[in-house]
Amino acid sequence: EAGVVQSPRYKIIEKKQPVAFWCNPISGHNTLYWYRQNLGQGPELLIRYENEEAVDDSQLPKDRFSAERLKGVDSTLKIQPAELGDSAVYLCASSLVGEKDGYTFGSGTRLTVV
Amino acid sequence: AQTVTQSQPEMSVQEAETVTLSCTYDTSESDYYLFWYKQPPSRQMILVIRQEAYKQQNATENRFSVNFQKAAKSFSLKISDSQLGDAAMYFCAYSSETSGSRLTFGEGTQLTVNP
Numbered sequence: 001e002a003g004v005v006q007s008p009r010y011k012i013i014e015k016k017q018p019v020a021f022w023c024n025p026i027s028g029h030n031t032l033y034w035y036r037q038n039l040g041q042g043p044e045l046l047i048r049y050e051n052e053e054a055v056d057d058s059q060l061p062k063d064r065f066s067a068e069r070l071k072g073v074d075s076t077l078k079i080q081p082a083e084l085g086d087s088a089v090y091l092c093a094s095s096l097v098g099e100k101d102g103y104t105f106g107s108g109t110r111l112t113v114v
Numbered sequence: 115a116q117t118v119t120q121s122q123p124e125m126s127v128q129e130a131e132t133v134t135l136s137c138t139y140d141t142s143e144s145d146y147y148l149f150w151y152k153q154p155p156s157r158q159m160i161l162v163i164r165q166e167a168y169k170q171q172n173a174t175e176n177r178f179s180v181n182f183q184k185a186a187k188s189f190s191l192k193i194s195d196s197q198l199g200d201a202a203m204y205f206c207a208y209s210s211e212t213s214g215s216r217l218t219f220g221e222g223t224q225l226t227v228n229p
Contacts, residue, residue, distance in 0.1 A: 003158075031215070035217075040221070040222075041219075041221055041222070042118075042205050042207070042219025042220055042221055042222055043159070043205075043217070043219050044219070045216045045217065048214065048215070048216065055214065056214055056216060089157055091157070091159065093159070095215070103161075103215075103217075105158055105159040105160075106158065107156055107157050107158045108157040108158070110157070
């Protein structure tokens with residue numbers, strides 16, 4: 001069974017440019033998470049979806065970040081325009097609703113803004 | 115708000131020896147879950163072990179075990195018979211029903227295993 005798939009694996013962009021990250025969760029997992037991990041720190045939640053609905057986006061900087069999960073399957077996270085401080089690893093994870101055993105994470109996208 | 119603290123930025127251990135990674139947390143909730151995740155250079159977070167706060171028995175998964183001290187809000191990870199493949203960044207994490215399965219992570223501990 002394929003795990004959580006993310007692309008691209010690496011992305012380098014100039015500041016003020018837009019960027020998008022894609023995530024395909026494990027089949028059947030209705031909950032999807034986007035986390036941001038700054039260098040040397042633990043991940044922090046940006047947004048959580050249950051099916052198509054964003055149920056927790058309190059930490060998402062809505063002035064420049066947006067996300068969507070059409071049809072409740074794969075998801076896209078976008079930044080426009082990117083800033084130097086957005087350089088980080090963006091991790092996607094998925095789980096079943098009510099799952100208590102932790103989630104399954106993808107390998108993340110490392111974003112470098114220059 | 116809940117916080118998770120890992121006070122050891124780096125640890126090292128000799129192959130086949132035992133090492134303990136520390137974690138403390140702060141919460142006012144009585145029912146919650148604690149996790150240890152491993153993050154190798156591939157960046158994928160891999161669940162190592164989990165503990166439910168209402169269970170008094172410490173969780174064990176093969177060479178990995180925890181020392182859960184609820185009153186002290188401490189949750190340490192013990193790795194026995196360390197192997198080269200155990201080298202990675204280890205994160206302690208907290209979750210609860212009220213947080214809607216949001217994971218709150220500590221800062222991480224970089225574990226080096228010396229041959």
